[in-house]
Amino acid sequence: MKETLLVMEGIDKSFPGVHALDHCKFELRAGEVHALVGENGAGKSTLMKILTGVYARDEGKVIYKGKEINLAGTKEAQELGICIVHQELNLMPHLTAAQNMFIGREFMGKNKLFVNDNEANKKAQELFDAMNLRLDPKVKVGKLTVAMQQMVEIAKALSFDSSILVMDEPTTALTESEIDELFKMINHLKEKGVGIVYISHRMDEIKRITDRITVMRDGTYVDTVNTKEVDIQQVINMMVGRTIYETANEHNYTDPNEVVLEVKNLIRGKTIKDVSFKLHKGEILGFSGLMGAGRTEVMRAIFGADKLDSGEIYVKGQKVQILRPEHAVKYGIGYLSEDRKRYGLTLGETVEQNISLASVDKYTNKLGFTNMSTITKTSEEYIETLSIKTPGPKQRVKNLSGGNQQKVVIAKWLLRDCDILIFDEPTKGIDVGAKSEIYKLLSQLAKEGKSIIMISSELPEVLRMSNRIIVMCEGRITGELDIGAASQEEIIKYATKREA
Amino acid sequence: MANVAKSAGTAGIGTKKSMFNAANAQKFLAFGALLILLLFFSMASPFFLTFDNIVSIMLSTCVNGILALGIIFVIITGGIDLSIGTVMTFSSVMAGVMITNMGMPIWIGILVAIGTGAFCGFISGTVVSRLKLQPFIATLGVMMITKGLSLVLSGTKPIYFSDTPSFRKITTGSILTFGADGKFSVPNGIFIFLGMAILAGIILNKTKLGRYNFAIGSNEEATRLSGVNVVKWKTAIYSLCGAFAGVAGIVMAARLDSAQPALGQGYELDAIASVVIGGTSMVGGEGTILGTVIGAFIISTLTNGLKVMGVAQEWQIVITGCVLVLAVLLDTMRKRGSK
Ligand SMILES: Nc1ncnc2c1ncn2[C@@H]1O[C@H](COP(=O)(O)OP(=O)(O)OP(=O)(O)O)[C@@H](O)[C@H]1O
Numbered sequence: 001m002k003e004t005l006l007v008m009e010g011i012d013k014s015f016p017g018v019h020a021l022d023h024c025k026f027e028l029r030a031g032e033v034h035a036l037v038g039e040n041g042a043g044k045s046t047l048m049k050i051l052t053g054v055y056a057r058d059e060g061k062v063i064y065k066g067k068e069i070n071l072a073g074t075k076e077a078q079e080l081g082i083c084i085v086h087q088e089l090n091l092m093p094h095l096t097a098a099q100n101m102f103i104g105r106e107f108m109g110k111n112k113l114f115v116n117d118n119e120a121n122k123k124a125q126e127l128f129d130a131m132n133l134r135l136d137p138k139v140k141v142g143k144l145t146v147a148m149q150q151m152v153e154i155a156k157a158l159s160f161d162s163s164i165l166v167m168d169e170p171t172t173a174l175t176e177s178e179i180d181e182l183f184k185m186i187n188h189l190k191e192k193g194v195g196i197v198y199i200s201h202r203m204d205e206i207k208r209i210t211d212r213i214t215v216m217r218d219g220t221y222v223d224t225v226n227t228k229e230v231d232i233q234q235v236i237n238m239m240v241g242r243t244i245y246e247t248a249n250e251h252n253y254t255d256p257n258e259v260v261l262e263v264k265n266l267i268r269g270k271t272i273k274d275v276s277f278k279l280h281k282g283e284i285l286g287f288s289g290l291m292g293a294g295r296t297e298v299m300r301a302i303f304g305a306d307k308l309d310s311g312e313i314y315v316k317g318q319k320v321q322i323l324r325p326e327h328a329v330k331y332g333i334g335y336l337s338e339d340r341k342r343y344g345l346t347l348g349e350t351v352e353q354n355i356s357l358a359s360v361d362k363y364t365n366k367l368g369f370t371n372m373s374t375i376t377k378t379s380e381e382y383i384e385t386l387s388i389k390t391p392g393p394k395q396r397v398k399n400l401s402g403g404n405q406q407k408v409v410i411a412k413w414l415l416r417d418c419d420i421l422i423f424d425e426p427t428k429g430i431d432v433g434a435k436s437e438i439y440k441l442l443s444q445l446a447k448e449g450k451s452i453i454m455i456s457s458e459l460p461e462v463l464r465m466s467n468r469i470i471v472m473c474e475g476r477i478t479g480e481l482d483i484g485a486a487s488q489e490e491i492i493k494y495a496t497k498r499e500a
Numbered sequence: 501m502a503n504v505a506k507s508a509g510t511a512g513i514g515t516k517k518s519m520f521n522a523a524n525a526q527k528f529l530a531f532g533a534l535l536i537l538l539l540f541f542s543m544a545s546p547f548f549l550t551f552d553n554i555v556s557i558m559l560s561t562c563v564n565g566i567l568a569l570g571i572i573f574v575i576i577t578g579g580i581d582l583s584i585g586t587v588m589t590f591s592s593v594m595a596g597v598m599i600t601n602m603g604m605p606i607w608i609g610i611l612v613a614i615g616t617g618a619f620c621g622f623i624s625g626t627v628v629s630r631l632k633l634q635p636f637i638a639t640l641g642v643m644m645i646t647k648g649l650s651l652v653l654s655g656t657k658p659i660y661f662s663d664t665p666s667f668r669k670i671t672t673g674s675i676l677t678f679g680a681d682g683k684f685s686v687p688n689g690i691f692i693f694l695g696m697a698i699l700a701g702i703i704l705n706k707t708k709l710g711r712y713n714f715a716i717g718s719n720e721e722a723t724r725l726s727g728v729n730v731v732k733w734k735t736a737i738y739s740l741c742g743a744f745a746g747v748a749g750i751v752m753a754a755r756l757d758s759a760q761p762a763l764g765q766g767y768e769l770d771a772i773a774s775v776v777i778g779g780t781s782m783v784g785g786e787g788t789i790l791g792t793v794i795g796a797f798i799i800s801t802l803t804n805g806l807k808v809m810g811v812a813q814e815w816q817i818v819i820t821g822c823v824l825v826l827a828v829l830l831d832t833m834r835k836r837g838s839k
């Protein structure tokens with residue numbers, strides 16, 4: 001057996017109102033990929049933040065390479081060779097990709113006075129090449145898509161010569177091909193003897209890449225198993241402590257005559273090239289495609305977040321002008337951004353403030369006074385229905401686990417009561433249990449007569465949920481598939497159908 | 501797979517191009533505004549475009565400009581330093597105490613002044629970064645403290661440098677004279693300002709401190725998680741800002757040939773205005789030295805031009821305010837457009 005790199009024992013951690021970790025343990029060997037799984041809020045990220053010096057533990061021992069360590073900060077962890085790709089992006093948008101990667105350990109010129117960006121750019125470029133990533137190291141990170149930012153973050157972690165690499169949901173923003181590249185890199189590191197902790201809610205990935213799985217539930221350790229010897233369903237059951245039945249979507253009946261949203265010939269620069277489609281009442285319309293296909297751009301334009309060069313939008317047969325998001329909301333269109341941290345949430349505010357943000361009018365009387373207690377009560381209902389894991393509606397959103405933050409965004413638009421809901425990667429970072437709840441919720445909404453557009457990079461999800469699937473490639477719609485005729489192969493075929 | 505990578509690559513190149521345009525636009529905007537002002541005033545008044553008047557504009561830019569060069573570092577972190585005006589005064593009073601009252605050599609006075617400025621900045625920086633007080637409040641406190649201390653130390657009376665006639669040469673003397681009998685001479689203060697600008701440019705763009713400066717303003721938490729000692733670097737940034745205020749104090753004192761303890765308050769606002777007119781965002785994360793220099797010139801050109809035209813001082817202030825708002829408005833509109 002390979003040598004043991006790390007042992008964490010009896011780790012205990014409390015936040016005000018939350019007992020996040022209850023005497024949890026974890027063990028990692030050199031040269032293994034070790035999955036850490038559990039529901040949203042199980043404490044995975046917290047455990048890894050303790051390992052990497054972001055948080056201090058209340059109790060417990062961390063033994064690294066046979067010696068007990070007490071980290072005072074992230075810097076020390078890095079120096080010891082313990083690195084992490086955080087779940088939430090942690091980049092400086094105004095700095096370039098290379099500057100971000102080497103922050104805190106800049107290359108200095110001969111005189112030791114000036115930073116040497118050329119060297120950093122060269123090193124970054126080498127790494128990008130090795131990752132098969134076409135990216136200019138001199139581009140400012142704020143100008144990149146979420147997926148690209150994620151790749152920069154990963155590249156940053158890889159650039160450390162570390163013994164332990166923690167990846168906290170690295171693939172949430174990535175598409176299949178980028179995931180393939182990532183897995184190649186992981187296998188390469190594995191051969192070099194690096195111990196890798198891999199956190200993900202995507203069971204197929206875990207089955208594919210990991211050697212062992214540690215399951216956590218409610219801040220406690222459940223079990224560690226060999227990936228080869230278990231069935232995924234068993235792991236899921238351990239995670240949730242009950243049995244989940246995956247139900248297929250009934251693909252409920254939609255009326256093709258009742259068009260609630262129609263867009264014609266949308267054009268915006270190079271990102272949206274002549275896009276037209278219709279959305280029917282009670283329909284879930286899936287949008288599939290590779291990264292950078294322009295799906296998010298189309299939705300942002302429809303929602304009024306970006307300006308269109310030309311094109312027409314019809315809501316329920318009426319031509320409308322949507323110049324700003326508030327117009328879209330007025331016409332009953334809600335949009336859940338893929339980047340919740342940047343566009344979806346006001347992180348410093350409480351759960352109830354976020355849930356009610358788009359609907360404050362509803363709770364405000366003519367004099368301008370807002371009825372806070374009703375908001376609290378309504379928020380509690382949504383916390384209940386979506387099972388958002390929080391001590392209460394007054395908790396600040398930034399203290400929730402990633403998946404639960406996502407649920408808060410969903411609650412916000414549900415409360416706004418929109419007829420047309422655009423979900424951009426709605427299950428990004430959400431655990432299996434919550435995922436099936438969200439699927440149920442989407443079906444339920446569609447049944448109630450709401451129309452849903454769902455962008456998703458997970459093919460099984462698109463296939464499972466949609467009535468119809470539109471596939472985009474390079475800003476154009478390259479295919480439209482009825483669910484009966486759709487398959488993964490078919491979608492990929494259209495998703496890579498480029499202009500000659 | 502290779503295809504995916506390709507599309508991503510082109511996206512990257514596309515953004516790069518637009519970035520260049522935006523950067524050009526920013527410099528062009530501020531520079532264009534300065535040119536328009538110069539043109540307008542030269543036509544409006546025959547006294548504007550004379551050598552003496554241009555020198556006087558440049559000389560009046562020095563103090564404000566050096567303060568602006570310091571505070572831009574703090575503004576890029578997303579912070580603010582309200583104390584620089586009074587820190588400048590405090591530094592010049594310290595120089596006065598050293599040189600005039602205690603009879604020390606001039607160079608010691610200069611070092612003490614810069615050290616005093618840096619120390620005040622260090623205090624602000626420590627309170628902001630280590631004790632996590634909001635920059636506005638922390639530096640407001642330091643502003644009052646230094647204002648009071650200047651008055652106490654000087655006994656509320658100006659300290660004159662009459663015993664050391666060479667002191668005033670620091671700003672008003674000239675190493676560059678030309679024309680018959682040295683008719684045209686460029687005062688040293690201008691060279692000090694330009695030298696400080698180059699120094700600030702190098703620090704901001706070439707050193708670690710500059711890099712972390714942008715990083716902290718861009719995303720402080722991410723910078724901290726990257727293993728950067730944010731507390732230390734933020735303190736250093738505020739200290740640097742204070743040191744610049746110290747230099748400004750010397751330039752100011754030499755120009756007036758005295759340390760004026762009642763002066764100083766209000767200078768910080770002019771400095772902030774210069775930085776903002778130069779296209780720097782108060783939110784942090786971005787900013788340029790060149791823009792700040794141009795911003796400082798715009799303010800002094802405006803003040804001077806209006807004065808030469810005979811506009812009443814009350815109205816000068818009103819117009820300067822309008823220009824400030826207009827400049828920032830134009831800049832944000834440009835930024836929104838380029839997005
Ligand atoms: N800084 C904090 N302050 C207060 N509570 C926190 C903080 N960080 C985490 N928590 C709480 O600790 C618990 C564990 O959170 P953690 O982020 O570790 O979950 P997770 O397993 O990573 O979930 P996910 O899969 O959603 O990312 C959650 O209930 C969360 O709300």
Ligand SMILES: [Mg+2]
Pocket residue numbers: 044045046087168401402
């Ligand atoms: Mg997490």
